[in-house]
Amino acid sequence: MKRLILRRLLFMVFVVWGVTLITFFLARVAPGDPARFIAGPHANAAALEHVREIYGLDKPVPVQYWRYLGDLVHGDLGTSFLTHRPVVADMRDFLPATLELAIYALLLGSLLGVVVGVVAAMFRGSAIDFAGRLLAIGGLSMPAFWLAMLFQLIFYVHLGWLPFGGRLDTGAAAPPHLTGLYTVDSLLTGHFGTFLDAGRHLVLPVLTLALAEIGLMARITRTSMLEVLGEDYVRTAKAKGLPRRRVLWRHSLRNALMPSVTVLGLELGLLAGGVFLVETIFAWPGLGRYAYDAIRATDYNATLGVTLAIAVVYVVVNLLVDLAYLYLDPRIKYS
Amino acid sequence: MLLALVVAATACGGSSNKASETSGGKLNRDPNTLVVAVDAFNADFDPASAYLLSEALIWRGIYESLVRLKGDSASEVEPLLADSWETNDDKSSWTFHLHPGVTFSDGTPLDAAAVKANYVRTIGLELGTQFILGSFLSEPQKQIVVVDPQTIRFDVGRPVPHFDVVLAAQYGIGLVSPKVFTEHSKGPKDQGHEYLQSHAVGTGPYVMTTLQPGNQVVLEQNPNYWRGWSGKHFKKVIIRSIPEASTRRQLLLAGDVDIAYAGSPEDTAAIRKNPNFFVGDFKNLDMTYIILGAYGPLEKPEARQAMSYLFPYEDFINSVQKGTLERAHGIFPDLLLTADPNTFLYDTDPDKASQLFDQAGVPKGTTFTYEYYTGFGKEAGLVLQQQLQQVGMHLKIVEKSFSAMNADLTTDRPVAQRANMYYWGWWPDYNDPSNYSWVIVNSDAAPDKCPCYNSGYYHNERVDEIINAGFSETDDAKLEASFKDAQDIMSRQDPPVIPVGQQLDETYFRKDVKGQVFNPLYILTWDYYALSRG
Numbered sequence: 001m002k003r004l005i006l007r008r009l010l011f012m013v014f015v016v017w018g019v020t021l022i023t024f025f026l027a028r029v030a031p032g033d034p035a036r037f038i039a040g041p042h043a044n045a046a047a048l049e050h051v052r053e054i055y056g057l058d059k060p061v062p063v064q065y066w067r068y069l070g071d072l073v074h075g076d077l078g079t080s081f082l083t084h085r086p087v088v089a090d091m092r093d094f095l096p097a098t099l100e101l102a103i104y105a106l107l108l109g110s111l112l113g114v115v116v117g118v119v120a121a122m123f124r125g126s127a128i129d130f131a132g133r134l135l136a137i138g139g140l141s142m143p144a145f146w147l148a149m150l151f152q153l154i155f156y157v158h159l160g161w162l163p164f165g166g167r168l169d170t171g172a173a174a175p176p177h178l179t180g181l182y183t184v185d186s187l188l189t190g191h192f193g194t195f196l197d198a199g200r201h202l203v204l205p206v207l208t209l210a211l212a213e214i215g216l217m218a219r220i221t222r223t224s225m226l227e228v229l230g231e232d233y234v235r236t237a238k239a240k241g242l243p244r245r246r247v248l249w250r251h252s253l254r255n256a257l258m259p260s261v262t263v264l265g266l267e268l269g270l271l272a273g274g275v276f277l278v279e280t281i282f283a284w285p286g287l288g289r290y291a292y293d294a295i296r297a298t299d300y301n302a303t304l305g306v307t308l309a310i311a312v313v314y315v316v317v318n319l320l321v322d323l324a325y326l327y328l329d330p331r332i333k334y335s
Numbered sequence: 336m337l338l339a340l341v342v343a344a345t346a347c348g349g350s351s352n353k354a355s356e357t358s359g360g361k362l363n364r365d366p367n368t369l370v371v372a373v374d375a376f377n378a379d380f381d382p383a384s385a386y387l388l389s390e391a392l393i394w395r396g397i398y399e400s401l402v403r404l405k406g407d408s409a410s411e412v413e414p415l416l417a418d419s420w421e422t423n424d425d426k427s428s429w430t431f432h433l434h435p436g437v438t439f440s441d442g443t444p445l446d447a448a449a450v451k452a453n454y455v456r457t458i459g460l461e462l463g464t465q466f467i468l469g470s471f472l473s474e475p476q477k478q479i480v481v482v483d484p485q486t487i488r489f490d491v492g493r494p495v496p497h498f499d500v501v502l503a504a505q506y507g508i509g510l511v512s513p514k515v516f517t518e519h520s521k522g523p524k525d526q527g528h529e530y531l532q533s534h535a536v537g538t539g540p541y542v543m544t545t546l547q548p549g550n551q552v553v554l555e556q557n558p559n560y561w562r563g564w565s566g567k568h569f570k571k572v573i574i575r576s577i578p579e580a581s582t583r584r585q586l587l588l589a590g591d592v593d594i595a596y597a598g599s600p601e602d603t604a605a606i607r608k609n610p611n612f613f614v615g616d617f618k619n620l621d622m623t624y625i626i627l628g629a630y631g632p633l634e635k636p637e638a639r640q641a642m643s644y645l646f647p648y649e650d651f652i653n654s655v656q657k658g659t660l661e662r663a664h665g666i667f668p669d670l671l672l673t674a675d676p677n678t679f680l681y682d683t684d685p686d687k688a689s690q691l692f693d694q695a696g697v698p699k700g701t702t703f704t705y706e707y708y709t710g711f712g713k714e715a716g717l718v719l720q721q722q723l724q725q726v727g728m729h730l731k732i733v734e735k736s737f738s739a740m741n742a743d744l745t746t747d748r749p750v751a752q753r754a755n756m757y758y759w760g761w762w763p764d765y766n767d768p769s770n771y772s773w774v775i776v777n778s779d780a781a782p783d784k785c786p787c788y789n790s791g792y793y794h795n796e797r798v799d800e801i802i803n804a805g806f807s808e809t810d811d812a813k814l815e816a817s818f819k820d821a822q823d824i825m826s827r828q829d830p831p832v833i834p835v836g837q838q839l840d841e842t843y844f845r846k847d848v849k850g851q852v853f854n855p856l857y858i859l860t861w862d863y864y865a866l867s868r869g
């Protein structure tokens with residue numbers, strides 16, 4: 001296990017390096033001039049040159065890249081052209097908002113998806129199965145931006161049940177910073193009003209993101225469960241007279257979860273794509289919004305920082321998925 | 336579990352923030368806080384570099400200047416930090432008398448030395464906004480004279496008829512506490528610039544207490560503000576970044592926001608119908624136009640005239656823009672000093688356009704390219720495409736990001752790599768025809784000379800001559816006569832652009848927000864001190 005983790009961490013270094021290499025050079029060949037953006041419309045050639053000098057944009061691209069790598073080793077992701085702050089500081093502010101959204105969406109999506117998939121498989125061919133499949137297809141087919149607007153209209157505009165936009169009500173103070181996750185920080189510090197406020201603000205964006213996750217997870221779990229339920233060992237377990245619940249949860253579900261867990265890791269990538277749109281529509285101050293603004297402004301450092309963060313999270317989650325395999329199926333050995 | 340908990344709590348006691356099209360009267364929050372929703376704001380609080388609208392909308396509550404434009408006038412100046420001022424006979428030297436007892440929010444006194452230190456720094460740093468004052472003060476250390484602690488003199492060295500108007504510009508003239516840029520300086524090329532990009536200390540009515548880039552900025556009353564706090568004012572101003580126009584509209588309708596940047600023409604039409612809100616509808620100096628590249632098929636003036644005859648002005652303004660633009664009254668915005676109300680205007684006449692294309696030797700079947708940035712100009716491209724089809728020509732429409740288009744406009748490239756037309760807009764730093772037109776039509780502002788915005792490489796010697804002379808013309812009658820000539824050349828004879836329309840400030844306001852005075856130059860920003868809840 002230790003060797004696996006070490007090997008994967010080493011692999012992560014190469015992934016990160018590859019991401020920096022591709023993103024760094026792609027960003028620089030893409031059209032746009034950040035110096036022009038920073039210096040403003042009337043800047044003369046000298047002012048532009050000055051700005052380029054400040055941000056190191058006057059050096060040849062390979063030199064800029066070498067410097068970037070040097071800084072990266074020291075944990076410095078450079079300064080954002082847009083916020084004028086270190087990208088690391090920006091990430092510290094923006095990442096928790098996205099993580100809070102993604103974690104709840106992933107949890108809700110996977111749990112509900114697995115339950116829907118299992119129930120649909122158990123009642124194959126029935127109205128329940130049909131309803132489960134309908135929910136799965138519906139969740140997968142509806143684009144996040146459309147869902148976001150639909151929820152906005154129903155729950156905010158017409159019913160007025162839930163707030164819309166931002167992580168807290170306007171003017172409300174954020175809880176003391178511990179993790180950056182408002183629901184966690186407010187609970188840990190005893191700010192229950194803030195917890196409720198943060199929770200209410202989470203409902204719509206989390207639901208928007210989770211529906212696709214529910215759909216995918218339900219379909220995969222249902223298929224996998226149907227396959228497992230037809231296996232000889234399940235039939236044997238039933239023939240031995242084991243209780244249905246035990247056959248289902250202990251003998252069937254554990255094996256049926258393998259494909260779902262694989263997808264869970266890949267789902268994170270899907271979620272990252274959804275987060276960009278959902279954060280923009282919900283005015284959610286997370287990494288998606290940060291990246292959206294950065295890309296629009298040709299903010300090289302911020303764009304690269306976000307890409308790196310997503311890559312690292314992706315690799316780490318997939319490592320966790322691999323470790324989960326070991327738990328779910330002890331026969332698995334990684335060579 | 337969290338969801339269940341929250342939904343249950345909401346169902347039990349959650350207050351309704353129902354937001355229908357006729358809602359907006361109810362306010363479920365602190366009435367002393369003004370909440371503003373904009374598409375985006377940028378965090379740069381250094382007047383030496385901040386040159387974007389998305390920065391000015393914040394620091395208009397923090398920084399002040401010696402004078403400012405009065406009410407809704409684009410040319411009348413009123414005192415602010417300076418109580419009075421005078422000029423010599425030939426208007427080459429301007430003296431300002433400061434209001435006594437003013438301090439910056441960090442306690443540093445505002446005196447003539449502080450004013451001088453600010454402007455010497457802004458011009459010397461060359462970070463963009465130096466253009467405004469630097470055009471008149473090439474040696475600021477020598478030309479800005481501290482007469483006494485309350486008096487400062489600007490020895491411009493040549494006649495500048497409206498230097499007070501220059502000092503009322505929106506950019507490059509805000510005053511920062513010199514203590515801040517001295518103490519946080521990292522050397523002569525920095526002079527506190529890095530620090531000031533995320534910190535602001537001015538003499539203004541509000542101080543910044545929270546800055547969350549990309550999310551929100553909170554301004555609170557400066558307790559020692561020199562104009563005092565008697566009368567009605569907001570205690571707090573929250574500026575939120577809400578990029579999605581439909582979200583801004585819904586937040587406004589629900590009472591979560593007091594002022595919101597406009598969305599689509601459809602959004603504006605819907606808000607206009609709601610009795611609880613009003614739409615600015617205030618005409619400003621921002622002109623929207625299509626740059627005509629004076630190269631390739633549009634090199635000859637006749638070809639550019641033809642393109643001007645093709646554009647369906649009235650239909651575009653009324654049907655597509657739904658009245659959110661006003662048809663341009665000429666090549667200049669009509670509020671600009673010297674704007675000629677009788678300038679030649681083009682009708683839409685495809686037959687005439689076809690004849691002119693023939694005269695210019697532009698063959699049928701020619702394909703032009705038209706570039707715009709996401710969210711600004713697609714519709715104009717589509718209608719022009721239709722019009723060109725009528726005369727047997729084609730239009731290729733290219734969408735770019737703002738940043739990419741900005742680079743295209745200001746970077747010198749071979750003709751083959753340039754678009755033939757660009758959708759763009761411009762307004763002056765201060766109300767002056769030379770300031771407005773130099774950067775967009777003067778030969779020296781073409782991308783092969785400087786990274787400026789004469790992106791069509793327009794070159795007309797007479798127009799250049801008039802613009803350059805206009806910077807120091809002291810006789811208003813002569814200035815008007817010469818620019819009348821320039822406008823005729825640029826409208827009738829040798830058009831550099833198709834003037835599409837003059838922008839209207841369509842900002843949405845709750846009806847209970849009082850005190851807003853629109854100024855045609857302080858575009859899309861608000862005098863927070865003047866606002867209150869009525």
